[in-house]
Amino acid sequence: MTISRRALLAAGAGAALLTACGSDTGRGSGAGPELSQWYHQYGEAGTEQAVERYADAYRKARVAVEWRPGNYDQQTAAALLTDSGPDVFEGSPTLDQIRGGQVVDLSDLLQGVEDDFNPAVLAPKTYGGRIWGVPQVIDTQLLYYRKSLLAAAGVQPPATLDALVDAAGKLTTKKVKGLFLGNDGGAGVLGGTPLYAAGLQLVTADGKVGFDDPAAARALAALHRLYADKSLLLGAPADWSDPSALLQGLTAMQWSGLWALPQVQRELGDDFGVLPFPEDGSGAPSVPVGAYGAVVSARGRHQAAAKDFVRWLWVERTDYQQDFALSYGFHIPARVSLARKAARLRTGAAAEAVRLTTEHGYAQPLLWTPASQTAYQDALSRIIRGGADPESELRTVIRTVSAELDRVRRNP
Template identity: 60%
Template structure:
């Protein structure tokens, strides 16, 4: 009871405070533009983005958001209290419900410089809604010495990979770690791409209504069933620990682990894209990028767009600093990724090459949350429970068809 009263009085107090403090915008330009970031893990990023904002001609107030950023952002955009400028991945639902504005005119000057597959992740109906900030990608890490010892070549097809994982499983070492769920979360996409399929086709049809999808997912089941996957590890796929501690010979993880892996293993590792399954398929790496977007409900859409153009299109030195000085990302712009010294050798250079040649958007804008849940459920049942892939995929295809019909008519 007391807490509720406290809450009420606290609410009244904040309202008063807010009333006092609402007009503190620097200079005569009125209120500052509000910009949101999620909390990057690497030290220094927060200071960096605040520094960028400070050097802009108009006042910009940067808010750093630890915790569940996506939910917080979604709620604030709904309630109309959201920031003017924010970073996010693109969902077609945000476009359809008019939450964000197209940024074609913002990006036009440098559009060709952005890696096409990255930009595709921020494009709906031919319009760009987010200016990519930094690229993250996933790939296959392997321990050179372990492969040599087992007489295994770095795999170039899925069958070779399954075979290698089996041969590399000895004693306390497992062949491959792709997440504690057996790869359900991260390998569904690569499995489709390995057979030349995709989530959704460019003409808005289901991209995996094909018998090859069943055989691609059956390979994941084969990996799981063969006992060569590490399961139930303390850290999940996004952390390099299982790989650096020698629990596995290969691990599917992200570019961001390269510094940690280098520190632990030196030169004793290499990276690969997820290999192809058959002649129709191609090797692939999933890529994703947060893009800078503008809130359609902002009272100052044009000012916000100007700021996005200034920071994420014009200020290439800031973009370079943001991508390369703190964590380990690839700049989304070819002109920057090509000249970066840090990306010229070793695993990083390979990663740049994969992004150029093999990139697939890890979560395309029209791959909705409902489709994702349905697809992952099916993959989980196929991989972990041995369910029949044909039947499981039939359910997903009809679900995805319904969703696509709803979106595109």
């Protein structure tokens, strides 16, 4: 699992980067045109061989798979501006790429099955009533907790943000911290999750700032209380995406990804549970989700053939879709029907993760620009670690985000 799957970076690389990275790792045996398909470099063993196998099985075109190491999102953004980029690639098309005509409308591929795709991950790939990417799998983040440690301290799994703060304090001892949100205290990973838990949004459906509300300051102030109370684990050997802090007993609760669940289950057995980020005030539990999708480049020479391939692989071949999600790592299929019937997702913590994702999942909206993200994340860091006033910090962020949304509206 690489960070590139969860964060989009601005394009800044030139053609030299495009030729310096990547390798052709597979070529389909079909007739017809030759298509180039790009994937970022997955960490899960077997994924590369699986996507080569899918390409080899396609008969209407010859599909050459390229495995792209390095800063994949930056490579792809730069490649879309040239004639040497991929025909099909996995990614999350940005607003600029959509409005700049760099990617192809794929709405017709999902006719009759659109409702079967998880709406939380389909929404960020939808703009102007059109679909610009077909979701592949769902990655999500959850709160893991050690049942035995909570029981020993007489603590119930926290259902509210205040309860989380209290629980973290009670679970903190000389040897164990109550909660691990990452070595920066959570500023880098939590993003808008606390805002959604407070009943707010990053951007509203009508394109306005979604957190201009006192509830936002209250939620973020609670994160500083965790830091000030010294309930947070900081300086762990591995960061939040690795469950080792929980497994080694350094913390009683840890925020991490669904991909960590098989390892946690192997090492802890039944001594763990999973929770959403707990609700605050009049809000609701919050579960951040993300998903790369299959996207077609508008600079490709064989757009119709590329669309046909995407339809075949990510709409028609549900067996490959389930295989890709669950055989080489641990993800939720993007199709609701596949998630419901997958054997590995039917019981225990995995089934609970699917339920939480389905009921409480949210994805970063398409209108949330890199400038908005930077302003918010910098403010969140100052609030959590520096004790900066949340109301003052949020006023500054709101001005930045409002200006960004105005800019977006002025440049359709």
